[in-house]
Amino acid sequence: MKLDILMVGVGGQGTVLSSNIVCDVALAAGYDVKKSEIHGMAQRGGSVVTHIRIGETVASPTIPLKSADIVVSFERMEFLRYSEYISDNTTLILNTQMILPPSVADGAAEYPQSKVDSVKSKFSKVYEVDAISKAIELGNQKIAGMVVLGILAKSVPFGKEEWEQAIKDRVPPKTIDLNLEAFNTGYNF
Amino acid sequence: MKKVLSGNEAFARAAYEAGVGVVSSYPGTPSTEITENVSHYKEIYTEWATNEKVGLEVAIGASLGGKRAMSCMKHVGLNVAADPLMTLSYTGVNAGLVVIVADDPNMYSSQNEQDSRHFARFGKVPMFEPCDSQEAKQFTKDGFALSEEYCTPVLVRSTTRISHVQTIVELEDRVEAPKFAPENNIPKWVMIPANARKRHRFVENRLELLTELAEGEKYNKIAMRDKKIGVVCSGVAYTYVREAVPEASTLKLDLAWPLPMKKIAKFASSVDKLYVVEELDKFYETEIKAQGIKVEPLNRDVCGELSVDAVRELFGLPPVETDVDTTLPFRPPNMCPGCSHRGVFYAISRLKLFVTGDIGCYTLGLLPPLQAINTTVCMGASIGMAHGLDKATDDMSKKSVAVIGDSTFLHTGINSLVNTVYNQGHSTVIILDNTITGMTGHQPNAGSGKDIHGNPMQKIDFAAICKAVGVKEENIRVIDPFDIANAMEVLKEETSKPEPSVIITNKPCIFADRSVIEEPYFIHEDKCSGCRVCTKLGCPAIAWDASKRVALIDENLCTGCHLCIKVCKFGAIEQRSK
Numbered sequence: 001m002k003l004d005i006l007m008v009g010v011g012g013q014g015t016v017l018s019s020n021i022v023c024d025v026a027l028a029a030g031y032d033v034k035k036s037e038i039h040g041m042a043q044r045g046g047s048v049v050t051h052i053r054i055g056e057t058v059a060s061p062t063i064p065l066k067s068a069d070i071v072v073s074f075e076r077m078e079f080l081r082y083s084e085y086i087s088d089n090t091t092l093i094l095n096t097q098m099i100l101p102p103s104v105a106d107g108a109a110e111y112p113q114s115k116v117d118s119v120k121s122k123f124s125k126v127y128e129v130d131a132i133s134k135a136i137e138l139g140n141q142k143i144a145g146m147v148v149l150g151i152l153a154k155s156v157p158f159g160k161e162e163w164e165q166a167i168k169d170r171v172p173p174k175t176i177d178l179n180l181e182a183f184n185t186g187y188n189f
Numbered sequence: 190m191k192k193v194l195s196g197n198e199a200f201a202r203a204a205y206e207a208g209v210g211v212v213s214s215y216p217g218t219p220s221t222e223i224t225e226n227v228s229h230y231k232e233i234y235t236e237w238a239t240n241e242k243v244g245l246e247v248a249i250g251a252s253l254g255g256k257r258a259m260s261c262m263k264h265v266g267l268n269v270a271a272d273p274l275m276t277l278s279y280t281g282v283n284a285g286l287v288v289i290v291a292d293d294p295n296m297y298s299s300q301n302e303q304d305s306r307h308f309a310r311f312g313k314v315p316m317f318e319p320c321d322s323q324e325a326k327q328f329t330k331d332g333f334a335l336s337e338e339y340c341t342p343v344l345v346r347s348t349t350r351i352s353h354v355q356t357i358v359e360l361e362d363r364v365e366a367p368k369f370a371p372e373n374n375i376p377k378w379v380m381i382p383a384n385a386r387k388r389h390r391f392v393e394n395r396l397e398l399l400t401e402l403a404e405g406e407k408y409n410k411i412a413m414r415d416k417k418i419g420v421v422c423s424g425v426a427y428t429y430v431r432e433a434v435p436e437a438s439t440l441k442l443d444l445a446w447p448l449p450m451k452k453i454a455k456f457a458s459s460v461d462k463l464y465v466v467e468e469l470d471k472f473y474e475t476e477i478k479a480q481g482i483k484v485e486p487l488n489r490d491v492c493g494e495l496s497v498d499a500v501r502e503l504f505g506l507p508p509v510e511t512d513v514d515t516t517l518p519f520r521p522p523n524m525c526p527g528c529s530h531r532g533v534f535y536a537i538s539r540l541k542l543f544v545t546g547d548i549g550c551y552t553l554g555l556l557p558p559l560q561a562i563n564t565t566v567c568m569g570a571s572i573g574m575a576h577g578l579d580k581a582t583d584d585m586s587k588k589s590v591a592v593i594g595d596s597t598f599l600h601t602g603i604n605s606l607v608n609t610v611y612n613q614g615h616s617t618v619i620i621l622d623n624t625i626t627g628m629t630g631h632q633p634n635a636g637s638g639k640d641i642h643g644n645p646m647q648k649i650d651f652a653a654i655c656k657a658v659g660v661k662e663e664n665i666r667v668i669d670p671f672d673i674a675n676a677m678e679v680l681k682e683e684t685s686k687p688e689p690s691v692i693i694t695n696k697p698c699i700f701a702d703r704s705v706i707e708e709p710y711f712i713h714e715d716k717c718s719g720c721r722v723c724t725k726l727g728c729p730a731i732a733w734d735a736s737k738r739v740a741l742i743d744e745n746l747c748t749g750c751h752l753c754i755k756v757c758k759f760g761a762i763e764q765r766s767k
Binding site for chain 1: 191298425521743
């Protein structure tokens, strides 16, 4: 088994929690796992990317070009920045939330919607979700990432119990039920 | 038990398992989380030091006192700590002492790309180089024992792709560290010339013993595969080599210094062609070639980091063709909504002042639309550079300011301010006191009023320091950074004075004090004239609606800092009621 997952988003969207849960699940399932991300200056509203690699043994902590099995984009356009990792067999899990880059926010540039549509068509499978709306329906927009994680869980060969256990271990105790509900919303999407 | 840990968590775990007693560090990406994680182990005394030199000196004192000690820093931090390191090499240690230094190939969060392996050779001390979190923990633990056995400080080199990569680690229990009494040994610890000459000889002998260790079986293992290609490599580059050319034989250098030249020569003679794959400088390659061992040339870039694809290309495998879209709108890092620096930079940009800058979140003041940082060199440089600018020109002191944060001022800014006063400079210094070390992830410092655990502490009084070093009381101005009109007035007054001045801001980072966050603001579309002055603040919460030709506020991002109402002349911005 070889599973390379690229998670992309904008600083502050909570990609770190989601990717930590993926690592826990892979370890519990008996696989080797490595995860690479960049902290620091890139956190301040910048584009963030996390590489997760799962397999019998994993060498490099970063995914080679054109080798991602799944790209999870927590923001509508962010996957465009990492198109060099896409192959003919890559699945896209896309949260349709828009966060405007500064040049778009101040009117100097346009949000690249047409590019989103054209690059999206290059993926072998696309799951699109308005995770923020789903999360607000459940009562808290902060759990949007958990909806996205639920969709990812359905796309990879690990047991649902392992996901639920990893979530219980990682989220604040008071929020376990809400997080599991959000995860299941994504899982049954 | 196995757990997925980042390199930084693994370094911290090593300190715990090795029975370390004292850790003192200054934050710096990508090393910061090591010390943060150590602070969660109640068995270890942990502190944020004012700078890396102080941190290392605290560790030396702790070693002298008989406790295993550690100091962690980023690569440029070791420049600051180089002074104690170079002589610590001579004194050696009492209890084990490990310094972790984290390089930043590709400069994800740094001002240069220096290669810390040179410090091991320069200081004649051993350096480990782990390739994942398991080795990060193991080599750091080994480092304490080795430090005591060979009487040497031990360097462990990390990189961003070790510190911020998570891999599986086998956890072990904490051991009782060997007991050392506080050491009183004048010939060893007092480095006057007569003693230091003897210790230099000791250092040279120690390096020979360490070379024997490097040549031995425990470290630097050879793995023979295909004999056509042999690769000498270390750290994360080793993992790239294993994936890119899995058939190649490898000599993995666990110790970056001293090098096992006999082993390398033996490896070279057992393969058809010997290559060296390393990130940044040609450190191993230069040393190996100096021994007369033939190294095959590789067209490797010494700038930036390696990857599986980069290593594949080095060995002539066809590159993966990709088309990267470079025309996408960027997401540069930005000062946060509600940032207490923004108003001051807006005032500076309105006055068109030249700014000698420093290292911290406020370096982001260089970005459009503010564009109010003209230099950034190193921690503390802003004040000395402003003074030099003043002495070299007739009137630059009237058109320029030095900008420095609270933590950076305490790190290496104070001494420069003393210099400006002593040498009768005219420059104006702005201390952006937001009560926290922001860019590295909101660590407390001596100006925060709390320690690494969040316990309340005495808070440094910046105005009192400035007065004590000789800045006149009337030239020390404490201002509200959100009051733009007043900031401009004070800037005009202080830059015009032929004396040193210090302007200190008095509002916290929104992450240092969440209580400053208020109800968000919104813009009345009918009142907005479309003048766009509010968008010139560079606040991420303010956007421009090109179709309606009005500004709008993203209320999910707005922290209610009310900076924008100070610049709106049409009363179009209003706060949501609770």
